[in-house]
Amino acid sequence: MVVLAKPAALEQISLVRSPSVEDNFGAGLPVVDLAADGAAGEVVRACERFGFFKVVSHGVGEGVVGRLEAEAVRFFASPQAAKDAHGPASPFGYGSKRIGRNGDMGWLEYLLLAIDGASLSRSSPAPSSSLRDAANKYVGAMRGMARTVLEMVAEGLGVAPRGALADMVVGDGAASDQILRLNHYPPCPPLLQNLMPNCSPTGFGEHTDPQLISILHSNSTSGLQVALHHDADAGDHQWVTVPPDPASFLVIVGDSLQVMTNGRMRSVRHRVVANKLKSRVSMIYFGGPPLEQRIAPLRQLLVAGVGDGEEEEQSRYEEFTWGEYKKAAYLSRLSDNRLAPFHRQPPPVANPLA
Ligand SMILES: C=C1C[C@]23C[C@H]1CC[C@H]2[C@@]12CCC[C@@](C)(C(=O)O1)[C@H]2[C@@H]3C(=O)O
Ligand SMILES: O=C(O)CCC(=O)C(=O)O
Numbered sequence: 001m002v003v004l005a006k007p008a009a010l011e012q013i014s015l016v017r018s019p020s021v022e023d024n025f026g027a028g029l030p031v032v033d034l035a036a037d038g039a040a041g042e043v044v045r046a047c048e049r050f051g052f053f054k055v056v057s058h059g060v061g062e063g064v065v066g067r068l069e070a071e072a073v074r075f076f077a078s079p080q081a082a083k084d085a086h087g088p089a090s091p092f093g094y095g096s097k098r099i100g101r102n103g104d105m106g107w108l109e110y111l112l113l114a115i116d117g118a119s120l121s122r123s124s125p126a127p128s129s130s131l132r133d134a135a136n137k138y139v140g141a142m143r144g145m146a147r148t149v150l151e152m153v154a155e156g157l158g159v160a161p162r163g164a165l166a167d168m169v170v171g172d173g174a175a176s177d178q179i180l181r182l183n184h185y186p187p188c189p190p191l192l193q194n195l196m197p198n199c200s201p202t203g204f205g206e207h208t209d210p211q212l213i214s215i216l217h218s219n220s221t222s223g224l225q226v227a228l229h230h231d232a233d234a235g236d237h238q239w240v241t242v243p244p245d246p247a248s249f250l251v252i253v254g255d256s257l258q259v260m261t262n263g264r265m266r267s268v269r270h271r272v273v274a275n276k277l278k279s280r281v282s283m284i285y286f287g288g289p290p291l292e293q294r295i296a297p298l299r300q301l302l303v304a305g306v307g308d309g310e311e312e313e314q315s316r317y318e319e320f321t322w323g324e325y326k327k328a329a330y331l332s333r334l335s336d337n338r339l340a341p342f343h344r345q346p347p348p349v350a351n352p353l354a
Contacts, residue, residue, distance in 0.1 A: 016271075032056070044157060050226070056248050069219065099204065102331070113180045118140060119136040165298075177326070184279060185272060213251055214252040214254060223280045256322065
């Protein structure tokens with residue numbers, strides 16, 4: 001009997017079936033032109049149906065993206081000891097393979113940077129002043145896009161003021177909780193490819209993002225997959241590959257936006273599968289609110305459409321603050337359904353025979 005052993009470097013990293021062209025999203029990929037008339041409606045439709053969308057006509061200069069990506073590539077190409085000097089990530093700093101504190105492992109290395117207001121936090125360990133400058137410009141652009149998108153969400157849902165959601169994340173003076181993450185996924189090791197040609201290492205295991213929204217950019221290397229919604233919570237999901245497009249961004253709905261829209265919008269499970277041949281480099285901005293922010297459905301969504309004498313819509317979730325949710329998230333495993341403990345039991349159905 002031949003026993004196939006995984007290469008040692010991959011021992012604790014799970015393998016998944018290598019994506020094929022049939023897994024590609026194809027024509028159904030939700031794309032929103034942020035500059036077009038009716039964009040707010042398109043944003044809402046995409047967030048309700050898929051929990052993510054691709055953004056084109058975003059107005060972010062190529063230079064802003066290219067500069068930070070070049071800094072990320074330069075940092076990840078530096079000697080291991082130089083990178084380790086900025087780690088281990090706890091949670092901020094340089095990390096390799098370990099994700100979070102609870103045993104999750106992926107075929108990647110990353111730099112997790114804290115943001116304070118409109119720029120990187122002074123205490124965040126940016127490895128060089130050139131990376132810090134490039135990251136600050138990039139964060140400025142991401143904050144602008146987060147504002148545009150969250151204002152469109154409010155407008156599209158009929159919530160006033162327009163800034164109700166955006167101000168939580170990018171409001172002047174809001175002590176919001178924003179993070180920037182630079183990820184590098186090396187190609188799948190050749191040894192594994194020879195042993196198991198149909199398998200690839202998990203780059204970043206499946207998860208939903210806890211914040212309101214995330215904005216993702218990647219180079220031209222594929223690897224990102226999203227779960228189609230049918231019944232993702234019940235584990236019944238189909239993984240679909242989102243083809244990379246460095247000229248665009250992906251907006252991803254997080255758990256907090258799901259709750260604030262009382263489940264109209266759904267946070268989307270996503271994962272990265274390491275590419276067989278090329279390195280993937282991604283940059284993600286995570287937009288969360290201040291720690292004391294109450295995470296509960298927007299009042300106007302609960303009363304919308306309710307006539308005189310009719311009962312208003314009930315929240316589907318127990319109330320919590322972002323600080324409480326974040327604390328619980330950091331104690332969880334990546335693939336956990338972090339919202340499940342906060343789901344309210346539906347009220348008992350009255351027995352018509354009683
Ligand atoms: C197992 C993990 C790893 C976590 C915390 C916990 C559950 C969710 C993960 C994320 C996912 C979104 C970005 C991040 C920065 C976040 O806020 O939650 C991640 C964080 C980390 O990579 O450290
Ligand atoms: O690298 C990617 O494309 C996605 C990474 C991701 O989901 C994350 O960093 O939370």
